[in-house]
Ligand SMILES: Nc1ncnc2c1ncn2[C@@H]1O[C@H](COP(=O)(O)OP(=O)(O)O)[C@@H](O)[C@H]1O
């Protein structure tokens with residue numbers, strides 16, 4: 001499943017400045033792409049457009065060559081705001097999509113196993129307002145991970161997590177992408193997270209500037225020690241982000 005984004009422009013209103021300007025890139029099936037850039041450069045706006053929440057943009061989005069508009073089942077989206085449903089328990093939130101598709105019963109064992117793996121055991125019957133920010137974020141992440149989609153759009157999914165949990169979830173996401181051949185677009189402001197996880201990193205400029213450049217990360221067998229040694233990649237990316245004053 002190949003994703004192509006072609007010449008996307010977006011402004012929030014006729015008199016407002018362009019937030020996304022001539023954004024074009026393509027993503028191969030099974031590829032892990034990170035979108036990195038300063039706050040306000042339009043990363044969340046772009047994911048909203050891909051997820052079909054905003055359709056008043058210029059440009060074209062294609063999957064396997066076919067134009068997609070509106071909400072498409074090809075995408076699973078984890079917005080920056082977790083959007084857990086306050087009236088449903090955590091387990092019912094995590095199983096939301098399988099319930100919609102009448103597959104809740106089959107999904108329950110995996111949902112429970114993942115909840116245990118990510119420190120949410122005992123939270124099945126709790127409601128979102130009873131959980132900490134990090135727990136809510138893990139629950140929202142699992143809800144998205146359990147969608148049967150081809151392309152996962154993740155907007156800063158690990159921002160509220162402590163370093164250890166964050167590392168575990170990064171490893172798990174890396175495995176999900178490699179073993180299940182899922183395609184992932186991850187928005188992050190963490191350069192190391194982008195280097196550790198991505199095949200390619202798209203570096204955005206300031207608001208309306210578009211994509212400054214992309215950086216490919218070739219290594220296939222990565223671990224934390226490898227990441228620690230990536231100082232030249234790190235400074236290349238930081239140079240790109242701070243370029244242009
Ligand atoms: N609903 C909105 N109405 C008007 N402007 C918005 C709205 N949402 C975001 N913006 C503006 O669009 C720009 C990009 O926002 P966003 O996509 O959230 O950036 P990022 O996710 O990269 O931090 C920012 O300047 C922000 O202020």
Ligand SMILES: [Mg+2]
Pocket residue numbers: 043044045080155
């Ligand atoms: Mg954002």
